[in-house]
Amino acid sequence: xxxxxxxxxxxxxxLYLIAGGFFFLIGGLEALLIRWxxxxxxxxxxxxxTFNSLLTMHGTTMIFLAAxxxxxxxMNAIVPLQIGARDxxxxxxxxxxxxTFFFGGLLLNVAWIVGxxxxxxxxxxxxxxxxxxxxxKSMDFYAIGLQIAGIGTLVxxxxxxxxxxNMRAPGMSFMRMPMFTWSAFITSALILFxxxxxxxGLVTMSxxxxxxxxxxxxxxxxxxxxxxxxxxxxxxxxxxxxxLPAFGIISEVISTFSRKRLFxxxxxxxxxxxxxxxxxxxxxxxxFTTGLGPVANSLFSIATMLIAVxxxxxxxxWIFTMWGGQIRFTAANLFAIGFIPTFVMxxxxxxxxxxxxxxxxxxxxxxxxxxxxxxxxxGLVLGLFSGVHYWWPKMFGVGLNEMLGKLTFWTxxxxxxxxxFVQHFLGLMGMPRRVFTYLEGLxxxxxxxxxxxxxxxxxxxxxxxxxxxxxSLSQPRTAKGDHWEDGRTLEWSIPxxxxxxxxxxxxxxxxxDAFWKEKMAGNAEMTPAEPIGPIHxxxxxxxxxxxxxxxxxxxxxxxxxxxxxMNAALANLFSSYVVAGVGLLITFGSMFLRxxxxxxxxxxxxxxxNKDRGIKA
Amino acid sequence: MSSHDxxxxxxxxxxxxKATLEGRNKILGFWLFLGGETVLFGTLFSAFLALRHxxxxxxxxxxxFELPLIALATFLLLTSSMTSxxxxxxxxxxxxxEMAIWLGITVLFGACFxxxxxxxxxxxxxxxxxxxxxxxxxxxYSLVGFHGAHVAFGICWITLxxxxxxxxxxxxxxxxxxxxxxxYWHFIDVVWVFIxxxxxxxxxxx
Ligand code: HEM
Ligand SMILES: [Cu+2]
Numbered sequence: 001x002x003x004x005x006x007x008x009x010x011x012x013x014x015l016y017l018i019a020g021g022f023f024f025l026i027g028g029l030e031a032l033l034i035r036w037x038x039x040x041x042x043x044x045x046x047x048x049x050t051f052n053s054l055l056t057m058h059g060t061t062m063i064f065l066a067a068x069x070x071x072x073x074x075m076n077a078i079v080p081l082q083i084g085a086r087d088x089x090x091x092x093x094x095x096x097x098x099x100t101f102f103f104g105g106l107l108l109n110v111a112w113i114v115g116x117x118x119x120x121x122x123x124x125x126x127x128x129x130x131x132x133x134x135x136x137k138s139m140d141f142y143a144i145g146l147q148i149a150g151i152g153t154l155v156x157x158x159x160x161x162x163x164x165x166n167m168r169a170p171g172m173s174f175m176r177m178p179m180f181t182w183s184a185f186i187t188s189a190l191i192l193f194x195x196x197x198x199x200x201g202l203v204t205m206s207x208x209x210x211x212x213x214x215x216x217x218x219x220x221x222x223x224x225x226x227x228x229x230x231x232x233x234x235x236x237x238x239x240x241x242x243x244l245p246a247f248g249i250i251s252e253v254i255s256t257f258s259r260k261r262l263f264x265x266x267x268x269x270x271x272x273x274x275x276x277x278x279x280x281x282x283x284x285x286x287x288f289t290t291g292l293g294p295v296a297n298s299l300f301s302i303a304t305m306l307i308a309v310x311x312x313x314x315x316x317x318w319i320f321t322m323w324g325g326q327i328r329f330t331a332a333n334l335f336a337i338g339f340i341p342t343f344v345m346x347x348x349x350x351x352x353x354x355x356x357x358x359x360x361x362x363x364x365x366x367x368x369x370x371x372x373x374x375x376x377x378x379g380l381v382l383g384l385f386s387g388v389h390y391w392w393p394k395m396f397g398v399g400l401n402e403m404l405g406k407l408t409f410w411t412x413x414x415x416x417x418x419x420x421f422v423q424h425f426l427g428l429m430g431m432p433r434r435v436f437t438y439l440e441g442l443x444x445x446x447x448x449x450x451x452x453x454x455x456x457x458x459x460x461x462x463x464x465x466x467x468x469x470x471x472s473l474s475q476p477r478t479a480k481g482d483h484w485e486d487g488r489t490l491e492w493s494i495p496x497x498x499x500x501x502x503x504x505x506x507x508x509x510x511x512x513d514a515f516w517k518e519k520m521a522g523n524a525e526m527t528p529a530e531p532i533g534p535i536h537x538x539x540x541x542x543x544x545x546x547x548x549x550x551x552x553x554x555x556x557x558x559x560x561x562x563x564x565x566m567n568a569a570l571a572n573l574f575s576s577y578v579v580a581g582v583g584l585l586i587t588f589g590s591m592f593l594r595x596x597x598x599x600x601x602x603x604x605x606x607x608x609x610n611k612d613r614g615i616k617a
Numbered sequence: 618m619s620s621h622d623x624x625x626x627x628x629x630x631x632x633x634x635k636a637t638l639e640g641r642n643k644i645l646g647f648w649l650f651l652g653g654e655t656v657l658f659g660t661l662f663s664a665f666l667a668l669r670h671x672x673x674x675x676x677x678x679x680x681x682f683e684l685p686l687i688a689l690a691t692f693l694l695l696t697s698s699m700t701s702x703x704x705x706x707x708x709x710x711x712x713x714x715e716m717a718i719w720l721g722i723t724v725l726f727g728a729c730f731x732x733x734x735x736x737x738x739x740x741x742x743x744x745x746x747x748x749x750x751x752x753x754x755x756x757x758y759s760l761v762g763f764h765g766a767h768v769a770f771g772i773c774w775i776t777l778x779x780x781x782x783x784x785x786x787x788x789x790x791x792x793x794x795x796x797x798x799x800x801y802w803h804f805i806d807v808v809w810v811f812i813x814x815x816x817x818x819x820x821x822x823x
Contacts, residue, residue: 158646166642196653214749215759220673220752221752226664226667230664
């Protein structure tokens with residue numbers, strides 16, 4: 001019950017971690033099935049139709065339901081602590097963000113149970129995603145599931161922007177903010193400007209599918225290329241939404257475990273902002289082959305290649321941070337160090353793809369698959385593993401086992417390169433993307449086998465990670481506040497896990513790497529900026545859960561409104577929009593309740609805070 | 618936090634909407650939200666601009682639109698923006714009744730605007746300009762309809778706020794809500810100015 005009503009950002013972070021991890025496993029299983037099917041020529045592990053579904057659901061799940069939520073998990077758990085805040089700006093809205101993501105993801109995956117699964121690819125191009133080629137409800141699950149989940153992402157983004165702008169502790173100027181907070185800030189800004197475009201895309205998709213709209217129906221004047229523009233003006237920034245937090249994590253981990261200040265901090269901030277900006281300028285590099293013409297293709301080519309400049313700055317800064325540092329090879333740091341060359345490789349193939357004439361060759365081949373996995377898995381997923389190992393003690397009060405952590409790293413890292421490195425060559429040899437099988441004798445057999453073996457190795461790495469989690473949670477929760485002893489930022493200055501109110505006294509920040517600065521000055525704790533006193537907290541609430549549940553029900557209602565049912569009662573319920581109405585009523589009713597009853601919250605009193613700190617009142 | 622600083626002594630500060638951190642958060646967050654809404658409408662505008670000549674077998678914009686009606690709707694909506702400004706000014710003078718009256722008028726004008734729009738749509742459908750007629754019609758109804766839905770939401774929202782004003786009075790909790798709602802109302806107004814220009818004027822010109 002506690003977990004259904006919580007508005008504590010640290011608990012919401014844990015919820016995001018659990019749910020995102022769960023979807024990561026589902027997406028991983030889908031990937032393994034795909035790789036099993038492609039392990040050898042002309043296999044029939046799954047049918048061609050199922051293969052399309054697996055591919056679509058794998059891509060969609062991994063991006064929206066695994067990667068994004070785990071990013072949100074770390075942002076929730078850490079960002080307020082890093083800026084010395086007691087809370088996020090909107091604790092209640094934060095809970096709504098989680099529950100809409102969760103129910104949206106659930107709705108999407110109910111498609112498997114209903115047996116009418118999206119199969120038009122995660123990019124959902126038209127006319128493939130239209131009613132003619134994707135009949136039944138399949139892509140409706142995609143459109144409505146992502147629509148609901150998207151609300152959660154958007155409000156989450158706004159929440160972090162306001163939190164970071166308005167709630168920093170005294171002295172925490174923008175140019176003293178830790179890199180992870182900076183990356184959360186820029187990522188949130190990208191979310192704010194990218195997700196509404198996705199929302200419109202999904203609405204237009206639904207209108208075409210459910211109400212015979214013509215946005216993308218060529219016969220009535222629509223055009224599928226419009227969908228590609230809308231999708232990618234969201235989709236390209238989305239990949240930066242994914243990678244920037246990883247950059248932030250790597251910066252924190254590398255500097256902590258090198259016992260050195262991050263090299264070139266201000267150029268890192270500048271590079272992050274520049275990448276964020278350029279992220280919006282390059283969407284059409286996904287559309288070189290649609291016939292935009294040479295001028296547009298050249299411009300988008302050049303704009304894309306420009307992104308290599310700020311990214312290169314970052315890479316060099318990380319290397320210079322390690323240079324001459326006292327490096328500790330913890331599991332978290334292994335993931336961070338492994339990230340650097342892996343991500344560089346993904347970046348190199350990215351620049352190759354950015355050359356429009358060359359892209360005419362690579363387009364829709366396995367080369368593309370290799371490229372984006374090098375950046376998403378080799379970049380983001382390694383980054384997330386690093387962050388999770390690094391902040392686990394802060395989140396749960398107990399560290400992960402280092403031995404198992406290193407084992408996870410090596411199996412996953414080697415498995416990853418086995419899987420995706422050879423895919424570059426498969427692509428160059430002509431193997432198309434999204435193909436469900438291939439003939440013998442094309443010279444693709446061995447490389448596909450290697451790729452599949454690698455995928456299973458990654459699976460093993462993931463299992464070791466799960467074992468590590470179970471093991472760690474069975475241990476006593478005795479982690480120290482400054483678990484790694486080299487902690488530099490504010491989150492390490494308070495107990496692990498952080499108390500409900502984060503900071504007993506708001507800290508006074510006196511420089512970049514605030515906690516490290518105090519330690520160097522010989523202080524064991526931060527200097528407080530205020531006397532100890534009662535702390536105001538928001539009350540827990542079940543309404544966010546119900547608001548999202550309502551949307552979930554309404555989504556179903558709308559999807560099945562036009563259906564033929566065997567059962568007359570069911571038919572009446574759905575076709576007269578009763579189900580949809582009930583869903584919306586739950587949502588709007590909860591919103592109404594929220595607006596009528598103001599949340600006065602409660603106070604945590606002084607003596608209780610002192611008790612937490614081991615001081616007798 | 619600072620939520621108790623002020624109303625303890627019963628005196629409302631000069632800018633009640635910005636008196637608490639919660640209030641300031643709400644206002645900043647709402648500005649950001651409007652940034653997102655700008656992208657939302659921007660995308661719909663782009664889709665409309667890309668498709669507005671693709672009428673298939675249906676009617677064109679020139680054949681359909683009747684500017685006098687649209688001009689009247691525009692006048693009503695722009696005026697309602699002004700009355701919402703008057704409401705905020707009344708708030709700063711702490712004249713709660715006056716404020717409620719101006720908000721009421723705002724809602725009323727918004728409702729008239731919405732009525733005209735519904736009539737307009739009804740009329741077009743009878744002319745054979747259905748949602749599913751052409752890419753033009755689909756993108757037209759989507760863009761203008763989205764705006765209309767925003768107006769409808771605004772009407773419900775402000776009505777609810779007026780009710781709250783009567784129940785709870787003007788406090789540091791209600792003030793930011795009303796301030797934010799007026800921002801929203803101006804925003805839909807600005808969007809309408811663009812719709813008026815891009816959809817109707819450009820449509821009439823061809
Ligand atoms: C965990 C190990 C993973 C394996 C073994 C794996 C494997 C695959 C395979 C075999 C494909 C199909 C390629 C094709 O034939 O077109 C694919 C597609 C894809 N994967 Fe992964 N993947 C993994 C992780 C991820 C992650 C973590 C993400 C994102 C965060 C991701 C995002 C995608 C996307 C977006 C597609 C494209 C789907 C499409 O073509 O529409 N994958 N993956
Ligand atoms: Cu891109």
